[in-house]
Amino acid sequence: MTGQTFGYIRVSTLDQNTIRQLDGEHLDRVFTDQASGKDQNRPQLEALIDFVRDGDIVLVHSMDRLARNLDDLRAIVRRLTATKAQVRFVKENLTFTGDDTAMATFLLSVMGAFAEFERALIRERQREGIALAKKAGVYKGRGKMLNxxxxxxxxxxxxxxxxxxxxxxxxxxxxxxxxxxxxxxx
Structure with missing residues (x-):
């Protein structure tokens, strides 16, 4: 049975480009959330999970667009594949079906762990940069909201x-x- 192909796009801010994530992919429908990857409240992701059926394909640009930590990534992939839909990550060139082999499960875990590690490194570098800027007197932080x-x-x-x-x-x-x-x- 051949189903439909759905895209899931997540951006953290409104000024981020959603077009590039699944550019060139044929999609029957796209679900887009504007939320942090660590945010569990993503209405369009929930709508996608409720919408997909047996034989459908869910395309996601990369694992970090679906979740920012390994536990959430595994849980979301399990929820999607429980409907007998496939989940394909374009950047990593990986597909998960729910009937995954030990190797597929291992790859999801390793690649998800790398995505989580990369995010932690970004936060660490950001904190270090802010500390250096404060030390140099360049970083003042956000101004007061009220006078x-x-x-x-x-x-x-x-x-x-x-x-x-x-x-x-x-x-x-x-x-x-x-x-x-x-x-x-x-």
């Missing part, structure tokens, strides 16, 4: 019992930012 007057108004109104979510909306910041301003010695 002094706004911050004191926020603190005063929150102390008076106004809802944090309403304050966040009014000041144009997240609730997390509101709570950061309400912490002692911000």
């Amino acid at each position: 002094t007057e706004q911050a004191s108004a926020l603190t005063r109104r929150a102390a008076a019992g106004e809802a944090k979510a309403a304050l966040a909306r009014e000041f144009g910041v997240s609730r997390q930012t509101v709570y950061q301003y309400l912490r002692p010695n911000p």
Whole structure:
């Protein structure tokens, strides 16, 4: 039985290019999430998993587009192949069917571990770069979201019992930012 071919694309930010991930591939439908790979809340991935059927093929540019750690990668591939769909990773040139051999399982584990390791190295280099930039006086971090007057108004109104979510909306910041301003010695 021949099914349809679906693409799954994940980008972390809206300005990232989604076109290049599966460029040139014939796809019947594409599911695209704008979320971090470590984020478990990916509505389009869940929609894809619910949508695929026996005989379908799911194309993903690379393993790191599907998951950022090995446990999540294995779990997602298992969920997709449980529907009897195939999962193909274009960059790694690997296909998983659910009836995988010991070698296929090994390759998924090794390649997934390399993707996880690569991500850890990127974070480590980023932290080192920020530390060096701070030491050189170049890195200042993100500026304050609220000026002094706004911050004191926020603190005063929150102390008076106004809802944090309403304050966040009014000041144009997240609730997390509101709570950061309400912490002692911000």
